[in-house]
Amino acid sequence: MDKPDLEAVAQEVFAALADPSRRGILAALAAGGPATATDLAARLPITRQAIAKHLALLAEAGLVVAEPGERRRIRYRLDSAPMKVAQQFLAALARDWDGPLAALREHLT
Amino acid sequence: MAFPDRIERTLELAHPPERVWAALTTAEGLGTWFGNRAEVDLRVGGQATLAWDSGDTATLTIERLEPPHVFGYTWPVYGLPDSDPRRTYVEFTLEPSGTGTTLTMVESGFAQLPDAEHKAAFSGNTGGWTNELGELVAYLDGQA
Numbered sequence: 104m105d106k107p108d109l110e111a112v113a114q115e116v117f118a119a120l121a122d123p124s125r126r127g128i129l130a131a132l133a134a135g136g137p138a139t140a141t142d143l144a145a146r147l148p149i150t151r152q153a154i155a156k157h158l159a160l161l162a163e164a165g166l167v168v169a170e171p172g173e174r175r176r177i178r179y180r181l182d183s184a185p186m187k188v189a190q191q192f193l194a195a196l197a198r199d200w201d202g203p204l205a206a207l208r209e210h211l212t
Numbered sequence: 213m214a215f216p217d218r219i220e221r222t223l224e225l226a227h228p229p230e231r232v233w234a235a236l237t238t239a240e241g242l243g244t245w246f247g248n249r250a251e252v253d254l255r256v257g258g259q260a261t262l263a264w265d266s267g268d269t270a271t272l273t274i275e276r277l278e279p280p281h282v283f284g285y286t287w288p289v290y291g292l293p294d295s296d297p298r299r300t301y302v303e304f305t306l307e308p309s310g311t312g313t314t315l316t317m318v319e320s321g322f323a324q325l326p327d328a329e330h331k332a333a334f335s336g337n338t339g340g341w342t343n344e345l346g347e348l349v350a351y352l353d354g355q356a
Contacts, residue, residue, distance in 0.1 A: 109323055191298075203245060
């Protein structure tokens with residue numbers, strides 16, 4: 104996997120997480136384990152049709168995986184691998200060197 | 213979107229390399245400007261622990277030690293779970309500059325590729341709960 108692929112993965116994760124309904128779906132799968140679109144519609148204030156659309160987008164981003172099964176009984180489970188790639192991008196932004204290095208300069212004075 | 217693999221900073225310091233070296237590698241130094249407390253086992257392969265008043269800690273593994281020129285260590289990637297094996301590499305390079313020091317800090321490895329081994333471990337974890345719970349059910353069924 105080349106770097107541009109990592110960027111593409113992170114890009115899709117951030118786009119997927121930008122929507123509160125999709126965050127709700129991911130949170131429900133994280134908390135309750137694999138579920139069908141019907142299960143999720145019962146638990147979340149989102150229509151089954153909208154959930155199906157969101158699940159398709161989440162699957163495209165690699166954040167959920169459809170388990171094999173008969174059509175309306177397909178269960179989706181979380182795959183956090185793309186999330187880890189996005190986390191690495193955030194880790195670089197969160198690593199603060201300017202503060203400590205300014206403190207080092209101060210310490211030496 | 214730029215995916216930063218490395219962070220690089222250069223500082224001109226008005227102090228000789230020996231002084232900067234002490235600030236970078238001793239518990240007294242690290243526990244003052246970097247953390248709020250520090251313990252340092254200063255040797256290649258040795259560990260240094262930084263602690264902050266916030267309760268955060270970081271454990272550094274020393275990789276390069278060439279006084280007073282190069283100090284390198286690895287430490288965990290911020291924001292990843294403790295169980296994640298990936299670490300970034302930090303290297304401080306000290307060059308004499310007049311009566312002072314040019315200090316360069318490079319931290320690299322933010323865009324590490326998830327290697328096959330890691331991927332396997334990761335998939336293992338993902339399926340982990342389902343499998344463990346399945347085994348528990350099988351065990352209990354066998355007992356019944």
